[in-house]
Amino acid sequence: MSLFKKVISRCQSIYFQGALYVKGKRGLPAQTKEDIELFKNIFENFTDKEIRIFEWGSGMSTIYYAEYLRRKNMKFQWHSIDNNKTWHEIVKGKVNTKGLQSNVQLHLREFLPFWEKPQWNWKSLPPPRDVFSPESENEKEYVNFPRVLDEKFDIIIVDARFRRRCLKTAKDFLTPEGVVILHDAQKKQYHCELDSYRYSKFFKTGAWYPLQETPNKIWVGSMENESILNALKNFSHIKK
Numbered sequence: 001m002s003l004f005k006k007v008i009s010r011c012q013s014i015y016f017q018g019a020l021y022v023k024g025k026r027g028l029p030a031q032t033k034e035d036i037e038l039f040k041n042i043f044e045n046f047t048d049k050e051i052r053i054f055e056w057g058s059g060m061s062t063i064y065y066a067e068y069l070r071r072k073n074m075k076f077q078w079h080s081i082d083n084n085k086t087w088h089e090i091v092k093g094k095v096n097t098k099g100l101q102s103n104v105q106l107h108l109r110e111f112l113p114f115w116e117k118p119q120w121n122w123k124s125l126p127p128p129r130d131v132f133s134p135e136s137e138n139e140k141e142y143v144n145f146p147r148v149l150d151e152k153f154d155i156i157i158v159d160a161r162f163r164r165r166c167l168k169t170a171k172d173f174l175t176p177e178g179v180v181i182l183h184d185a186q187k188k189q190y191h192c193e194l195d196s197y198r199y200s201k202f203f204k205t206g207a208w209y210p211l212q213e214t215p216n217k218i219w220v221g222s223m224e225n226e227s228i229l230n231a232l233k234n235f236s237h238i239k240k
């Protein structure tokens with residue numbers, strides 16, 4: 001990589017970290033504003049019943065959207081799982097402070113992210129598939145957590161560790177109208193699992209930093225609900 005490219009890449013990384021920090025301080029999810037609008041649009045397609053939501057990757061998204069749904073007087077139950085105990089406790093503190101305990105259940109299955117494992121090598125991105133497959137009981141339970149809960153969900157959000165595995169689990173735990181939302185769907189390493197969904201669509205959702213080469217994307221998939229994907233086509237901020 002040329003020196004110029006290295007400097008640009010370093011500046012982008014600093015910009016990204018700064019943007020993430022500011023969003024966290026403002027109580028916003030680690031998402032672009034287009035991501036946020038798309039998420040809200042999806043939630044609003046489920047107004048006539050209690051919405052059941054499952055999320056891999058707890059965070060400001062859990063708090064922000066739970067407060068949004070409460071403000072809109074929508075009935076919902078939100079289950080969210082994380083692998084990082086410190087982070088789980090921080091999010092739990094926020095759930096309690098905001099009085100969301102009756103709507104939000106946080107779960108924890110603790111394990112190290114792949115970049116903290118001894119096999120990790122910064123030079124090989126994306127991480128090789130077989131080296132970082134779920135192995136420990138906690139990793140396997142995390143990936144299979146909807147099975148542990150033994151429930152079906154209207155919205156399943158995939159936004160953390162083992163995304164391909166989570167996508168594989170998710171399709172068996174959708175209600176007939178249910179959808180799966182994959183965040184950071186621009187990353188090609190997640191794509192091999194997407195074809196197993198009957199209906200699906202990618203949405204471009206802006207950029208995190210100036211001169212970002214690949215735009216952010218969200219993928220929405222469903223086994224039976226084609227109409228929600230058609231409804232989202234009209235979402236004004238989405239370029240096809």
Ligand SMILES: C[S@@+](CC[C@H](N)C(=O)[O-])C[C@H]1O[C@@H](n2cnc3c(N)ncnc32)[C@H](O)[C@@H]1O
Nearest residue numbers: 029030057058059060061082083084087159160
């Ligand atoms: C990409 S983040 C997304 C979290 C959430 N869905 C959101 O949008 O706010 C995924 C993972 O990063 C980790 N994480 C996020 N922020 C963290 C922080 N400030 N400290 C430690 N871990 C963090 C958590 O383990 C989480 O599962």
